[in-house]
Amino acid sequence: MLSSVLHDSSVLALVHPAPADREWWRSSVIYQIYPRSFRDLNGDGIGDLQGITAELGTLAELDIDAVWLSPFYRSPQKDAGYDVADYRSVDPMFGTLEDFDALVAEAGRHGIRVIVDLVPNHCSDQHTLFQAALAAGPGSPDRDLFIFRNGTGENGYNPPNNWQSHFGGPAWTRITEPDGTPGQWYLHLFDSSQPDFNWDSPAVHAEFEQTLRFWLDLGVGGFRVDVAHALIKKSGLPDWGGRADGSSSEGYPGAEAPMFGQPGIHDIYRSWRKILDSYDGDRVLCAEATIDPIDRLTDWVRPDEMHQTFNFAYLHHPWHAPAVRHVIESSLRAFDKVGAPTTWVLSNHDVVRHASRFGITTHQERPGDGIGSSDPQPDYGLGISRARAATLLMLGLPGGVYLYQGEELGLPDHTTLPDEYRQDPTFHRTEGARLGRDGCRVPLPWTPDAPALGFSDAGQAWLPQPEGWNALARGVQQADPDSTLNLYRTALELRRSLDLGNGSLAWYPGYDPESVLAFVNGGTAALMNMGSDPVPLPDGELVACSINGAVMDGYLLPNHSAWVRLS
Structure with missing residues (x-):
């Protein structure tokens, strides 16, 4: 029992009740695999399906429910596979359909579903x-x-x-x-090699319905739908003076962007939902939809449409307690209105990894466009401390969680990647004004003293790994009880055993909301101290802490999180 200041738990204000429905996707933990950077078994320096299959047992140790595979279809690879030339085949650089079948079968043996990326807004100009x-x-x-x-x-x-x-x-x-x-x-809303489909054409609908059935017949657990808000464009294609990505800016609310969020898009997903519902196994659709505010985003997850959508407001939250509290509460309240789970995510293949983002101590105009050697460098010590804290808090939230490969190792971005290695079309189309996303896509470190850090037995890697990553290799962290990897293992195991994903949320009273996030999920309190002074923990059993030594004499130190089983 901790000796600490008691808070009055009788005045808890319920924000989110525990859901009555218990489908797996409501509380799921889904691990994103970026195939070209996960594990290379054939020695060409590019990850492949066989490499994923070989490591599924390793991923099962994280107690995940599913893996989501970024595109592995036949493609010229001008946008890392998001330029699809054939939606119903495997690119030879990743393997074969037989390799995919083997992957699905092996995942099933570990109780892991396989979700694949679907790119319906555009294809490759080679299609x-x-x-x-x-x-x-x-x-x-x-x-x-x-x-x-x-x-x-x-x-x-x-x-x-x-x-x-x-x-x-x-x-x-x-x-x-x-x-x-x-x-x-x-x-082409993206690269010139990625022409947009015309979703006013019934033939386009038929083409993608056939693709859905093709992969469902092969046993996939569902689809993550790329740029899910962009398929329908406003009639007449009127000019738009706002942001290219459709996010709101002064004078240009995102709701008025003519290339995003048009009403007709929802009929597409209703028809897709019917197709998925016709298959057994509770298959899922998850939208990548950059829509604000959150109340509009929930249109994508009404009961007859998608099951989940990414919560980008949470992904982009600053290190500021009131802002995080607002996005958590507004998300839960909005998604509860339509009976859908909220999903939480801190990193993916399109953004600077959160171990680097949270270590940025100066104002930077373009952290979302990558960090380069000429930019102020993140403070990794500060960044990883905050990243671990933010992760532990996120895993204590009710709803679904998405993890991006390598975040369980505490990987930072490659922030000094030489320009000659960059492959992101953003870098080339802007002549380097935007660095792009290569920094978060670097091949994973598996073994500290092997060539390419064990990513490839041949020692090849399609992007160079930064100095210092050998200390973060999985082989090093497995044996260290205080490693980021073991924090993830412990927290994910507790998340399942305490049923936090299916839980409730009420804000815990007595803490300064300007510096501390504190909530109760069932009988567990989760706290993150974002201020500058230590704060007392509630009475109970400390069951998880973001870093060894973050709790001293019953007080949680700044930049750290903890879970407490309440007395």
């Missing part, structure tokens, strides 16, 4: 459908599968509107028609 559209000419049914428009101005010299690509530059590219004349323009 046979787009190549047919180019050859068929204006007005053809083939061209109607994509968003082709005539240009404006003299001889159609200017793009059809002013939309900008997420990766920089205009969102339109002009083609040369089959007869050799300057032709129409096609829309």
